[in-house]
Amino acid sequence: MTRTISTFPAKTHPPLGALANAALGSIRRSVDTQSSLDEIGVVMRFERDQAIFYVGDDADYYYKVVDGLVRLSDMLADGRRQIIDFVKPSHYFGFSSQKEHLFQAEAVSDVTLVRYARRRVDTMVVERPSVARLVVDITNDSLRGLQRQLVLLGRRTAKERLVAFLLDFAKSAETDSRGFFQLPMSRRDIADYLGLTIETVSRIFSELKRDRDIELAGSHEVALRRAEELALLIE
Amino acid sequence: MTRTISTFPAKTHPPLGALANAALGSIRRSVDTQSSLDEIGVVMRFERDQAIFYVGDDADYYYKVVDGLVRLSDMLADGRRQIIDFVKPSHYFGFSSQKEHLFQAEAVSDVTLVRYARRRVDTMVVERPSVARLVVDITNDSLRGLQRQLVLLGRRTAKERLVAFLLDFAKSAETDSRGFFQLPMSRRDIADYLGLTIETVSRIFSELKRDRDIELAGSHEVALRRAEELALLIE
DNA sequence: CGTCGCGTTGACGTTGATCAATAGGCGTGG
DNA sequence: CCACGCCTATTGATCAACGTCAACGCGACG
Numbered sequence: 001m002t003r004t005i006s007t008f009p010a011k012t013h014p015p016l017g018a019l020a021n022a023a024l025g026s027i028r029r030s031v032d033t034q035s036s037l038d039e040i041g042v043v044m045r046f047e048r049d050q051a052i053f054y055v056g057d058d059a060d061y062y063y064k065v066v067d068g069l070v071r072l073s074d075m076l077a078d079g080r081r082q083i084i085d086f087v088k089p090s091h092y093f094g095f096s097s098q099k100e101h102l103f104q105a106e107a108v109s110d111v112t113l114v115r116y117a118r119r120r121v122d123t124m125v126v127e128r129p130s131v132a133r134l135v136v137d138i139t140n141d142s143l144r145g146l147q148r149q150l151v152l153l154g155r156r157t158a159k160e161r162l163v164a165f166l167l168d169f170a171k172s173a174e175t176d177s178r179g180f181f182q183l184p185m186s187r188r189d190i191a192d193y194l195g196l197t198i199e200t201v202s203r204i205f206s207e208l209k210r211d212r213d214i215e216l217a218g219s220h221e222v223a224l225r226r227a228e229e230l231a232l233l234i235e
Numbered sequence: 236m237t238r239t240i241s242t243f244p245a246k247t248h249p250p251l252g253a254l255a256n257a258a259l260g261s262i263r264r265s266v267d268t269q270s271s272l273d274e275i276g277v278v279m280r281f282e283r284d285q286a287i288f289y290v291g292d293d294a295d296y297y298y299k300v301v302d303g304l305v306r307l308s309d310m311l312a313d314g315r316r317q318i319i320d321f322v323k324p325s326h327y328f329g330f331s332s333q334k335e336h337l338f339q340a341e342a343v344s345d346v347t348l349v350r351y352a353r354r355r356v357d358t359m360v361v362e363r364p365s366v367a368r369l370v371v372d373i374t375n376d377s378l379r380g381l382q383r384q385l386v387l388l389g390r391r392t393a394k395e396r397l398v399a400f401l402l403d404f405a406k407s408a409e410t411d412s413r414g415f416f417q418l419p420m421s422r423r424d425i426a427d428y429l430g431l432t433i434e435t436v437s438r439i440f441s442e443l444k445r446d447r448d449i450e451l452a453g454s455h456e457v458a459l460r461r462a463e464e465l466a467l468l469i470e
Numbered sequence: 471c472g473t474c475g476c477g478t479t480g481a482c483g484t485t486g487a488t489c490a491a492t493a494g495g496c497g498t499g500g
Numbered sequence: 501c502c503a504c505g506c507c508t509a510t511t512g513a514t515c516a517a518c519g520t521c522a523a524c525g526c527g528a529c530g
Contacts, residue, residue: 074386077470082386097375103382125367132360132367139374140332146381147338151309151317153388154430158518187477195389197519202478218527219477235312393486422509435486437510453495454509 036124036131041114052094052105052113059096061115065089068111069184073192074103083193085145086185088172092138109184153195156234161194162204164234166214170224179223180215187219271359271366276349287329287340287348294331296350300324303346304419308427309338318428320380321420323407327373344419388430391469396429397439399469401449405459414458415450422454 043066046052052063052070063070070087084103087093093105124131152161173181183190187198194201208214213230215223224230278301281287287298287305298305305322319338322328328340359366387396408416418425422433429436443449448465450458459465 074382076386076390080390082389084382084385095375097372098379102379125371126364129361129367132364132371136360136367136370136374137332139371139378140330143374143378143381144333144337146378146385147309147319149385150319150381150388151311153385154317154427155311155315192389198477199479199520200518203518206478432487433509434488434511438486441510 037116037134040120041116044113044115046107046111048107048110050107053101054104055101057101059098059101060118062118062121063094064092064114066112066114069108070105070111071108072103072105081192095139158196158200159204160234163230165194167230180217180221183220183222271363272351272369275355276351279348279350281342281346283342283345285342288336289339290336292336294333294336295353297353297356298329299327299349301347301349304343305340305346306343307338307340316427330374393431393435394439395469398465400429402465415452415456418455418457
């Protein structure tokens with residue numbers, strides 16, 4: 001994969017915060033409340049598979065996903081890849097105390113982000129307790145997610161991992177009238193997120209389909225047909 | 236394992252901060268600089284295998300390890316355990332935005348801690364930018380560690396995991412004149428940290444010993460004899 | 471209509487888990 | 501001091517889950 005620098009023509013930048021605020025209507029979680037951070041947010045768009053930043057890039061910006069899905073990943077020297085997280089709308093990423101980013105961020109689907117200049121965030125953290133609180137909460141939120149994922153990778157079977165993954169996405173995805181929701185990422189992305197191979201992921205999809213636990217419509221649309229039973233599997 | 240409430244006679248509590256400050260001489264990392272947090276720190280001691288808090292306990296206190304080693308762990312319903320982290324001296328744990336702790340903390344060896352009342356920390360975060368900064372850095376530090384561990388569990392072989400673990404401990408441990416350092420935790424702890432079984436951990440120890448990569452003196456003292464070559468294994 | 475990328479499926483191999491036996495360290499009590 | 505028991509660690513034999521390698525299907529796109 002060759003590294004291309006992402007440049008964005010000015011026209012893709014609506015007025016500060018405008019789009020971000022528009023998108024805030026559908027937001028639920030505590031860290032997602034309208035906050036003064038949005039005053040300094042700049043909206044950006046990235047296309048499917050476009051890199052948002054690379055390992056080693058200066059961590060000069062923090063981000064929030066407004067629409068679409070972002071993957072954060074790390075790669076070993078020999079090419080093995082681990083997806084650290086999929087970042088969903090209204091969630092933040094790229095917050096760091098390091099000078100440089102330690103993982104890569106890419107758009108899984110076409111994505112709309114809000115970008116915050118780190119320098120300005122740092123200033124606000126000092127001047128506004130509410131922003132300090134927000135940044136702490138954002139980071140704690142990530143921490144909690146990673147802890148869950150750590151248990152998943154360390155102690156769960158392939159089937160449990162995929163089921164947990166599907167239930168997690170079902171929770172936040174919009175389900176259509178027939179119960180289907182979108183799974184925008186590839187089988188490779190799923191495998192690299194769950195610490196498996198694409199073949200194993202594919203086989204377990206087939207097994208779940210055979211057992212009538214799920215239905216598939218193409219490879220990117222799923223419907224859970226026995227969410228209760230599936231939930232039992234993972235606790 | 237039965238749950239015992241930890242009570243501490245008053246005599247085990249030296250004057251506020253005294254011991255904490257004494258122990259700060261040997262500290263290196265950025266988040267470890269002497270900070271105003273220590274003003275509200277209370278020193279506590281826990282014995283080997285004693286619980287510091289359980290899953291579901293109110294997260295009313297945050298902690299810093301002064302001496303000894305702490306393990307943070309989570310357990311699945313069927314008893315599978317994942318150790319989230321080993322917390323070394325001068326590192327913090329238990330920081331959370333949740334009401335309740337989501338994992339358990341126990342003393343691996345006899346441990347000296349500093350405990351900070353969450354309410355007072357929250358107040359200081361609002362009133363002192365430097366404390367807000369510190370708390371953000373502490374959380375980011377944990378985040379960074381978990382990201383590394385996620386790649387380890389998702390994409391590394393058993394041998395790579397154990398080697399990474401040994402190199403990590405070698406870095407922070409005190410090495411004696413013959414090159415040995417202490418590994419205070421049991422094989423079970425190591426296995427549950429690395430997502431393996433005790434048998435696999437034991438076999439890889441034996442393999443490393445056979446290949447003259449390490450020497451063992453008992454099961455809790457190790458010396459790395461080819462740290463360079465071992466480091467190549469994990470990148 | 472051919473090619474390409476992605477996903478699925480099958481056959482087989484390997485890593486690490488499981489089950490089982492033994493060894494070693496350590497505290498307790500005689 | 502030794503004997504015993506207990507707990508932890510090691511080692512061996514076997515097994516199963518998941519990975520690897522390979523073939524094929526299928527839809528998108530030129």
